[in-house]
Amino acid sequence: MAADEPLVLGIETSCDETGVGIVRGTTLLADAVASSVDEHARFGGVVPEVASRAHLEAMVPTVHRALKDAGVTMADIDAIAVTSGPGLAGALLVGVAAAKGYAMALDKPVYGVNHLAAHVCVDQLEHGRLPEPCMALLVSGGHSSLLLVPDVTSDVRPLGSTIDDAAGEAFDKVARVLGLGFPGGPIIDRAARDGDADAIAFPRGLTGPRDAAYDFSFSGLKTAVARWVEARERAGHPVPVADVAASFQEAVVDVLTRKAIRACRENGVEHLLLGGGVAANSRLRALAAERCEAAGVSLRVPRPKLCTDNGAMVAALGAEMVWRDRAPSMLDIPADSSMPVTVTQA
Amino acid sequence: MLLLAFDTATPAVTVALHDGSRVVSGCTQIDARRHGELLVPGIVTALADAGRDRAELSDIAVGVGPGPYTGLRVGLMTARALGDALGIPVHGVCTLDALAYATGRTADQGPFVAATDARRKEVYWARYADARTRLEGPGVDRAADIADGVAGLPAFGAGAALYAESFASVAGPEHVDAAALAELAVERLKNGGEFLPPEPLYLRRPDAKVPANYKPVTPN
Ligand SMILES: Nc1ncnc2c1ncn2[C@@H]1O[C@H](COP(=O)(O)OP(=O)(O)O)[C@@H](O)[C@H]1O
Ligand SMILES: [Mg+2]
Numbered sequence: 001m002a003a004d005e006p007l008v009l010g011i012e013t014s015c016d017e018t019g020v021g022i023v024r025g026t027t028l029l030a031d032a033v034a035s036s037v038d039e040h041a042r043f044g045g046v047v048p049e050v051a052s053r054a055h056l057e058a059m060v061p062t063v064h065r066a067l068k069d070a071g072v073t074m075a076d077i078d079a080i081a082v083t084s085g086p087g088l089a090g091a092l093l094v095g096v097a098a099a100k101g102y103a104m105a106l107d108k109p110v111y112g113v114n115h116l117a118a119h120v121c122v123d124q125l126e127h128g129r130l131p132e133p134c135m136a137l138l139v140s141g142g143h144s145s146l147l148l149v150p151d152v153t154s155d156v157r158p159l160g161s162t163i164d165d166a167a168g169e170a171f172d173k174v175a176r177v178l179g180l181g182f183p184g185g186p187i188i189d190r191a192a193r194d195g196d197a198d199a200i201a202f203p204r205g206l207t208g209p210r211d212a213a214y215d216f217s218f219s220g221l222k223t224a225v226a227r228w229v230e231a232r233e234r235a236g237h238p239v240p241v242a243d244v245a246a247s248f249q250e251a252v253v254d255v256l257t258r259k260a261i262r263a264c265r266e267n268g269v270e271h272l273l274l275g276g277g278v279a280a281n282s283r284l285r286a287l288a289a290e291r292c293e294a295a296g297v298s299l300r301v302p303r304p305k306l307c308t309d310n311g312a313m314v315a316a317l318g319a320e321m322v323w324r325d326r327a328p329s330m331l332d333i334p335a336d337s338s339m340p341v342t343v344t345q346a
Numbered sequence: 347m348l349l350l351a352f353d354t355a356t357p358a359v360t361v362a363l364h365d366g367s368r369v370v371s372g373c374t375q376i377d378a379r380r381h382g383e384l385l386v387p388g389i390v391t392a393l394a395d396a397g398r399d400r401a402e403l404s405d406i407a408v409g410v411g412p413g414p415y416t417g418l419r420v421g422l423m424t425a426r427a428l429g430d431a432l433g434i435p436v437h438g439v440c441t442l443d444a445l446a447y448a449t450g451r452t453a454d455q456g457p458f459v460a461a462t463d464a465r466r467k468e469v470y471w472a473r474y475a476d477a478r479t480r481l482e483g484p485g486v487d488r489a490a491d492i493a494d495g496v497a498g499l500p501a502f503g504a505g506a507a508l509y510a511e512s513f514a515s516v517a518g519p520e521h522v523d524a525a526a527l528a529e530l531a532v533e534r535l536k537n538g539g540e541f542l543p544p545e546p547l548y549l550r551r552p553d554a555k556v557p558a559n560y561k562p563v564t565p566n
Pocket of ligand 1: 014167169172183186189276281
């Protein structure tokens with residue numbers, strides 16, 4: 001780690017995680033996360049006002065936990081980065097206010113960055129600088145996109161995305177169908193380990209010859225699972241939860257990896273990167289590795305803790321912007337709940 | 347002493363700087379939808395106008411509401427971050443107290459009400475004996491529902507203006523001004539008066555609808 005690399009504190013509050021990360025260049029020093037997920041569980045989804053209140057309470061303690069973990073003081077920080085969008089408007093606003101307050105008080109620049117670009121950039125903390133260009137498959141509770149990334153700080157091009165539910169949303173909804181709890185992703189991942197992925201042939205959305213090559217659709221799959229489960233229940237048969245979970249999960253990751261590999265091949269890109277909460281999925285990681293190997297594409301996947309929302313990913317992108325001499329954001333940047341992925345910085 | 351005061355609990359994004367003897371600068375913008383954008387630039391402007399540096403700040407006074415949540419949190423989060431990074435205390439002040447203080451009313455003039463818009467046909471309100479003494483509240487209610495309790499009292503603030511029929515009379519100031527907040531806070535600091543913690547006064551539970559029971563997709 002070079003001492004002249006920028007020390008950046010990153011703040012993430014786009015959903016229900018209050019994340020504060022600290023990096024020096026591409027080296028991870030701290031990744032503190034406070035989650036309000038337990039407060040949302042009984043509602044079966046994230047309640048924006050509950051999340052926003054929790055961010056306000058968690059922010060200062062989480063900043064201090066990160067500073068302590070990193071072994072640095074506030075005065076050492078060179079720049080502050082913050083998710084300015086996309087995400088829940090009220091939740092984003094808390095993080096943006098905190099970032100501006102700290103930046104102003106410390107007289108340091110602030111970088112308002114795109115949450116999706118941050119999910120891509122976080123891999124630098126684990127595997128070094130991103131190859132350029134790389135292909136990113138970004139799959140989370142709110143997004144499922146294939147991105148061609150020539151430069152994560154300034155040039156992110158969406159090739160395709162979901163036309164209905166995000167992949168993580170499908171996991172969450174299917175978990176509800178199976179009565180498994182929230183968030184559904186990790187629970188289905190676990191349940192699927194004891195199941196047979198070939199037990200039920202669930203549909204692969206948007207994989208016909210005329211379908212958009214890089215777009216996704218998971219709402220039909222979710223409905224198919226629900227119909228199948230309801231039919232079993234109505235017939236008075238027990239629902240084979242592990243088999244349903246495994247077969248559903250296979251349908252999702254089969255389509256995701258197939259389209260990602262195709263995007264790499266058709267665009268002459270040699271590196272595929274996975275990011276977002278669903279990239280924590282064990283079967284997605286395994287199948288992507290298998291198919292990348294067969295296609296001669298190098299695969300980069302951050303460890304699961306860095307795939308779900310966190311502040312380190314925001315710090316990573318901020319540090320890259322500082323490193324590349326990008327001008328900081330202004331102190332009047334808004335929280336932009338629908339910030340397009342092509343806008344990497346506010 | 348250099349006290350920075352601000353409030354984001356109403357449509358006003360208002361900032362003032364007080365040097366211990368008087369308000370030396372201020373910046374107020376009325377825009378209910380842009381608290382997050384306007385507050386920190388407003389603070390920078392107030393400091394620049396007074397020719398002072400953020401490192402000279404000794405205290406922060408922040409309006410803790412009651413107020414609509416999203417804007418209110420901007421003020422509180424900013425205050426906490428500034429206080430934390432600068433290592434200076436953050437004093438919470440009820441926003442309605444600052445509004446009441448700005449009326450300058452004495453006990454001789456009789457009790458009155460300060461009220462701001464709580465949306466959803468309700469007001470945030472409190473009843474005062476004079477500009478410095480709160481008797482009741484803060485609460486959040488429909489103006490008509492508190493009309494009996496505040497019958498015959500004059501009322502101040504945008505919340506009162508919206509439901510003028512519930513009050514004996516309605517007068518300005520319409521919005522809270524951080525200059526009044528700063529003066530009130532400095533007075534309390536000098537007299538050893540009490541502050542609130544920098545916690546938002548939401549007064550309402552979060553809207554959190556439990557989703558309807560799982561609906562089967564196949565009709566019976
Ligand atoms: N092991 C997993 N398998 C599948 N999905 C997962 C797994 N872990 C997390 N997820 C899903 O990731 C989503 C959260 O992604 P994340 O990037 O943390 O948040 P956001 O969607 O707010 O950006 C949730 O839908 C969750 O179910
Ligand atoms: Mg995310």
